[in-house]
Amino acid sequence: MLTIIGFLTFLDEQVEHRKANIDYLGSILFSIAIVALLVVLTETGGGPGVLVPLIAVMVIAAALFVLQERRALEPIISVALWGKRVVATSNIATIFAGMVFIGVTTVLPLYVQGVMGWSTVIAGFTLTALVIGCPLAIMAAARLFRRFGIRRTLHYGSLLLPLGAAILALVRPESSPIIPGIGAFLMGAGMGIISLTTVALVQDSVEWKERGSATASIMFARSLGNTLGATVLGAVLNAGIAILATGTLAAAIHDVLDQPTGLANLAQNAPARALFDSALHWTFYAVVALAVLTAICVFLVPIHQGFDRMAATKRDVDEALSPLGEAEPGE
Numbered sequence: 001m002l003t004i005i006g007f008l009t010f011l012d013e014q015v016e017h018r019k020a021n022i023d024y025l026g027s028i029l030f031s032i033a034i035v036a037l038l039v040v041l042t043e044t045g046g047g048p049g050v051l052v053p054l055i056a057v058m059v060i061a062a063a064l065f066v067l068q069e070r071r072a073l074e075p076i077i078s079v080a081l082w083g084k085r086v087v088a089t090s091n092i093a094t095i096f097a098g099m100v101f102i103g104v105t106t107v108l109p110l111y112v113q114g115v116m117g118w119s120t121v122i123a124g125f126t127l128t129a130l131v132i133g134c135p136l137a138i139m140a141a142a143r144l145f146r147r148f149g150i151r152r153t154l155h156y157g158s159l160l161l162p163l164g165a166a167i168l169a170l171v172r173p174e175s176s177p178i179i180p181g182i183g184a185f186l187m188g189a190g191m192g193i194i195s196l197t198t199v200a201l202v203q204d205s206v207e208w209k210e211r212g213s214a215t216a217s218i219m220f221a222r223s224l225g226n227t228l229g230a231t232v233l234g235a236v237l238n239a240g241i242a243i244l245a246t247g248t249l250a251a252a253i254h255d256v257l258d259q260p261t262g263l264a265n266l267a268q269n270a271p272a273r274a275l276f277d278s279a280l281h282w283t284f285y286a287v288v289a290l291a292v293l294t295a296i297c298v299f300l301v302p303i304h305q306g307f308d309r310m311a312a313t314k315r316d317v318d319e320a321l322s323p324l325g326e327a328e329p330g331e
Helices: 002-010 024-042 048-071 085-115 120-148 150-158 160-169 178-204 208-244 247-257 262-266 270-300 305-312 314-324
Strands: none
Touching: 024 048, 024 208, 085 120, 085 160, 085 178, 085 208, 085 262, 085 270, 120 150, 120 178, 150 160, 150 178, 150 270, 160 178, 160 270, 178 208, 178 270, 208 247, 208 270, 247 270, 262 270
């Protein structure tokens, strides 16, 4: 309530009213392409008769979407904006980071509770480390920028993502929950630095009137990454169970997971627990691969010397980061 009162009292905006041109056709084509992609990723056992038509629909819809965005007056995705190297690499890195984020938040609690045998409270604490690492990195970013420069902070910070993912991949059923907590914390810190800095770089690379679209592209890339990550890593987990288990054991695992207390019961079933351990490690390895791709894209983001020198004074850093307080991964 106090926030609303503050906005109504102190916010003074000069709003230019005009008729907007909504890109309905672009929205429809994009939805068709994404839905087809998600179905392809989830229907891996569907066979050529199912997958080939879906892939064809996805490719055709994607191609038509690009053509539509090139000629639309107010496109959903500005092809010219994404044509800038700093925007393209930042957005691609954000997509991969979004996939990593949703992967960790989905898979880690399953492993801690179902394989390691800990309670839901302990599983929640491991995720809390991820949530804590992100804002701490954001709060420390200004000081890191001034001391090491934006380029080195971003590059070294992005390496925390694959480092934390590698720690998760090394976790075993008998490991302490502190170990996955450390991995999650490092990944959260890496995500915080990447999220904060890429938004600042994208905003700095465009004219003032394009900053809204540029920032929206980052938010869109993050949401797209979350959607794709949940589907891709879910498909990896299902593939692991299907390949590693016999039909009876795979069905038993799915039955256990469908129950409200399934994860707790799974930890008491040695064969099912061992299978679930192996299948979840497939997803951990996939998270490691996505984290490495994120770091590679981050290293490809161009940072001009003028922007890197902004880290020289506190005022410049604060001005660069002032619009980013609400930007956190996974939102």
